[in-house]
Amino acid sequence: MTQAPESLDLPTADTQERSLDRDCTTLSRHVLQQLQSFSGSAQDLSALMNRIALAGKLIARHMSHAGLMAGALGFTGEVNVQGESVKKMDIYANDVFIAVFKQSGLVCRLASEEMENPYYIPENCPIGRYTLLYDPIDGSSNTDINLSLGSIFSIRQQEGEDLNGEAKDLLASGHKQIAAGYILYGPSTMLVYTIGNGVHSFTLDPSLGEFILTEENIRIPEHGSVYSVNEGNFWQWDESIREYIRYVHRTEGYTARYSGAMVSDIHRLLIQGGVFLYPGTLPKPEGKLRLLYESAPLAFIIEQAGGRATTGHMNILDVVPTKLHQRTPLIIGSPKDVAKVESFIQNGH
Numbered sequence: 001m002t003q004a005p006e007s008l009d010l011p012t013a014d015t016q017e018r019s020l021d022r023d024c025t026t027l028s029r030h031v032l033q034q035l036q037s038f039s040g041s042a043q044d045l046s047a048l049m050n051r052i053a054l055a056g057k058l059i060a061r062h063m064s065h066a067g068l069m070a071g072a073l074g075f076t077g078e079v080n081v082q083g084e085s086v087k088k089m090d091i092y093a094n095d096v097f098i099a100v101f102k103q104s105g106l107v108c109r110l111a112s113e114e115m116e117n118p119y120y121i122p123e124n125c126p127i128g129r130y131t132l133l134y135d136p137i138d139g140s141s142n143t144d145i146n147l148s149l150g151s152i153f154s155i156r157q158q159e160g161e162d163l164n165g166e167a168k169d170l171l172a173s174g175h176k177q178i179a180a181g182y183i184l185y186g187p188s189t190m191l192v193y194t195i196g197n198g199v200h201s202f203t204l205d206p207s208l209g210e211f212i213l214t215e216e217n218i219r220i221p222e223h224g225s226v227y228s229v230n231e232g233n234f235w236q237w238d239e240s241i242r243e244y245i246r247y248v249h250r251t252e253g254y255t256a257r258y259s260g261a262m263v264s265d266i267h268r269l270l271i272q273g274g275v276f277l278y279p280g281t282l283p284k285p286e287g288k289l290r291l292l293y294e295s296a297p298l299a300f301i302i303e304q305a306g307g308r309a310t311t312g313h314m315n316i317l318d319v320v321p322t323k324l325h326q327r328t329p330l331i332i333g334s335p336k337d338v339a340k341v342e343s344f345i346q347n348g349h
C-alpha cells in the first residue's frame with residue numbers, strides 16, 4: 001500500500017469540521033454567539049446586523065455594475081444638508097438602508113448624512129426601538145473612479161417616546177451605541193462590527209451571498225508607521241498639527257497613506273497600525289467629519305480593538321452633540337500614535 005508523504009497535510013475529520021464550522025459562521029450566527037443568548041434582544045440585534053449585511057450586499061452589487069449601467073454614476077445636481085454635491089450613488093445607498101428596514105419591525109428611525117432630519121418608518125415604530133445612524137457612502141469622491149468606498153453604521157436604542165419627532169435622545173454620547181461598524185467596498189467586500197465585545201471582520205463570499213467570519217477579536221497594533229491625513233490642508237491647520245506633521249517628516253519610519261475614503265484608511269490602521277487625522281481648519285475649526293454616523297462608530301470600533309479616538313482634547317466617545325449633523329476633529333488609530341498627536345496639541349511637542 002502506498003502511503004501519503006508526511007508533508008502532504010491531508011485534511012483530517014477534525015480540520016474539515018473546523019473549516020466547515022468557520023464557513024457556517026455567518027454574521028447573524030456570530031452575533032448570537034457573541035451575546036451567548038437567544039433572548040428577544042439578542043435575536044433583534046442579530047436580525048439588525050443581517051439587514052445591514054443585506055444593505056452592504058445590495059450596494060456592493062450595484063457598485064460592481066455601475067460602470068455598465070446608465071445613470072448610476074455622477075452627480076444628481078443636488079446639494080445635501082452638509083453643503084456637499086450629492087452623487088447618484090449616495091442617494092441609491094441611502095435608499096437601500098431605508099428599504100431593507102421597511103417592514104422589519106426593528107428600526108423606527110434612520111438618520112444619515114444625506115437627510116436633514118431623521119426618517120421615520122411609522123409601521124415599525126410601535127415595536128421598533130432601534131435607531132440606525134449611517135453614512136451610506138463614505139468617501140464619495142472615489143465613486144466615479146472605481147476606488148474603495150465604505151458605509152458606516154451605528155445602532156442606538158431609542159430612549160423615550162419621541163412624540164414630537166425631534167429625536168432629541170440621539171443627542172447623546174457615543175457610549176450609547178449598542179453596535180457599530182463599517183462595510184468596506186474594496187477588492188472584496190468586508191463588514192467589520194462590534195457590539196462592545198471585540199471587533200470582528202467578515203468577508204462577502206459572492207458564491208454564497210453571505211458574509212463569512214474572517215477574523216475574530218482584531219487588535220490594532222500599539223504603533224504603526226502610517227500617518228493618514230490630507231496634507232493639502234497644511235496651511236489651514238493649527239500650528240500644533242503642522243508641528244506634528246513636520247515631526248513625522250523628519251523622523252525615520254513614517255509613511256503617508258490617504259485614500260480619500262476613511263473607511264479604507266481606518267481599516268488599514270486597524271490591521272497594520274498608525275494614525276488617521278482630520279483636524280479642524282481655520283475656516284472650519286470643527287473639521288469635516290460628522291460625529292454621530294462617522295467619528296463615533298469608528299471610535300467605538302477602534303477603542304474595542306485597543307486603539308484610541310480623540311478630538312485632540314477629549315475622547316470622541318465622550319462628546320455629546322448639540323445637533324444631529326455635528327462635526328468634530330478626529331484623531332484615531334494606534335494608542336501610541338494618537339498619544340503622540342495629542343502631545344503636540346496639548347504640549348506643543
Ligand code: AHM
Pocket residue numbers: 084113135137138139140141230260261262263288
Ligand atoms: P463623505 O462621507 O462625504 O465622503 O466625507 C467623508 C470623507 C472621508 O471618508 C475622507 O477621509 C474625507 O471625507 C476626505 O475629505 P478631503 O477630501 O477633505 O480630504
Ligand code: MG
Pocket residue numbers: 113135137138139294
Ligand atoms: Mg462620510
